[in-house]
Amino acid sequence: MMDKERRAILQAGAIGAAMAGVNSFLPHAFASTSGNSMHDRSITDLSRSLSEGKTTSRQLVDDALAAINDPNGEGKPSFIKVHAEKAKLAADAIDAKRKQGHKLPVLAGIPISVKDLFDEAGETTLGGSTVLIGQPAATKDSVVVQRLREAGAIIIGRTNTVEFAYTGLGINPHYGTPNNVFDRATGRIPGGSTSGGAISVADGMAAGAIGTDTGGSLRIPAALNGLVGFKPTQRRVTLDGVMPLSTSFDSAGPIGWTVEDCILLDSVIADQKLAAPKSLALKDLRFAVPKVYFQNDLSPEVANAFHAALSKLSAAGAEIVELPMAEFEMTPTINPKGMITASEAYAWHRKFLKDGADKYDPRVLARIKTGETILAADYVDLQTLRRQFIRNVNAAAAGYDAMLMPTTPDVAPPIADVIKDDETYYRINGRMLRNPSAVNIFDGCALSVPCHEAGNAPVGLMIAGVQNQDQHILAVGRSIESVVGPSRGR
Template sequence: MSDATSMAEDFASGRSDPVQILEQALEKASEVPAVFISLTAERARREAEASAARWRAGQPLSVFDGVPLAWKDLFDVAGSVTTAGAAYRRNAPAALLDAPTVGLLCRAGMVSVGKTNLSELAYSGLGLNPHFGTPHNPHGTDQPRIPGGSSSGSAVAVAAGIVPIAMGTDTAGSIRIPSAFNGLVGYRSSSRRYSRDSVFPLAHTLDSLGPLTRSVRDALAIDDLLHGRTQTHTARSLKGQRFVLAQQDVEAAVRNNLLRAVEQLKAHGALIEERECPTFQATLDLIKHHGWLGSFEAFALHEALLDSPDAEQLDPRVRRRLEAARTLPASQLLHLVDARR
């Protein structure tokens, strides 16, 4: 599958149309297991047909009018249940309204295909889900490989060519990890860049949203649409641009891949500086001695769930992570809050 920018160019030229692309997406989505928790086919067909008419009239709503996208099942989509990847939420009431972020991209003409799978409650970087299945990483051709999480379904939906763009959330790597594992561009925005209203939370002060895409230009275009901008960007030369490469202990294969990317930057004139970044180690030491701030917030958010009969339905791994914060002393939380200032 091409990226969304190329797809929209095909819409503009008449080489393809949103209805045709949507039907291909729905067909593929039904063939690839565990990627979607639910499909919004009826809504998507209405949106695609309206988009096709706008393109025929030469009046698209945006550069991505008609482009299909998927939503991590933390975003409220009107008429659909937001499961958060949890079995106990299967029968929760359907959302009455779209989350603001969903509404913005809908008003830009994008076509919502469905809601993607994830680690339960978005609380794991592996992407495993015992309730809705685990999406298969398309790059695992020699042996099964984890998709990364927690935005596992969003990453695989893009990597498998179902949609060119999917929206995810990131608290501690949940966009970046699956993007890396699936060879995608993942943009983890700052926490207040986009509205998080009607998005199921994990840790209120750390949660953020962002797209998983097939190209940097697509990620940039989504950022523009979410801020109501319709500008054209011109790529700048990398000549003289300085990049700092942190000196860290990583596996040889990972470092080799990183260095290949660095060589491409150098070939385009970028300046690469390697240096120690003590902040990384200081952060790890802080977590080792005092815990992770997000674990306190996640426990506070889900304490009532853990004390209810529904706790028996939780993935044991997720339940253990949540429970681990129950007995942490308040002094450790204060250390973390103070260090964050």
């Protein structure tokens, strides 16, 4: 890595590290967020406080902006653009309607962040890059943003991402890398690619975040920061007005403090009538736990947390069935070295590579350019293999309420370790993507919920289902989180 790039990334976390000298571990956000009205509070809780007059939307927005602007916080590397004045005006309008007695949706007046891949009218969607600076601004909102606005959500700003969403680590040499919520003194990766979105929630800069997931980009940062992330079945949420990475695997979804947060946000962006998931008793649920692939070479922290979570679920009455599920051994052969992803990414980027290749993050550029030499026949063959893989996984998963596996095989490593050389960067990136990307490959849906002990490095438990099982997986996740999740002391 070039010294210039290393300095830029390390500088992004320098302030946070300096302020954390007394404690090497801060369990969620900086102490300065302790009075933040959104930190560690669910959207339902905030909405109730609004409807009962205990707070106002303007107060929530002011608290979000204070957290974003906190010089000791992670606001600068978490956001590409902050909509401060627009958010205040929107909050005041919502508060006025509430005072007039209008019946408002659950999300009305709640600050939400959106990843810098979603079009907003009047804004240039940069995808965390400098390549697109100077390109025309979007003429209309993406459908997802439009639906959020119609539900009364306040878009607080556009969050940072890995350049063009093309890794699972969260590193961005152009706009900085926000520090993971755990062990701020060390400065650990936030996970990616929805890095800024996760930290915006973890640090009380937004009550929820909307991002994308092509190979784990919602679930990885959620898992590494003790949050909940949901990747829906791909075609369930429209990607109209969303910058693509891979049209075969891209999906859009939420990050929040709770499964319920994700249910609320998902219902809005998927344009589905909100219905509280039925209460599911764990004693009536049957879970498949694949022994192969997902449990290979786990770090001790992840292995311990995962097996402890399984034990807790079993003690609560759930049926835990550990079985080989050898179908998953084929996972690396369906998208070998990211060939499908790279092919589709190169098709979109080639027009910008002609004159702007030098503006790309070199590590992202290398992955995109892989697609330049992939033959159309090889691409077609891989898509054929994928269709058979989907059929095989669907058959193997039949009869189970969900499949359970660790979201990632490792906890968040230090940023300095990740960026020290290309070999380390790509190796760690591959490990972070390994488990969650399998769900994108079999076109499924999945939640990541925290399953670590309070005070330990965050670990995610992935609750996965096949395509179109979204509502069931969300209901299952709601039952699971109360059993396996760490107490947050509220």
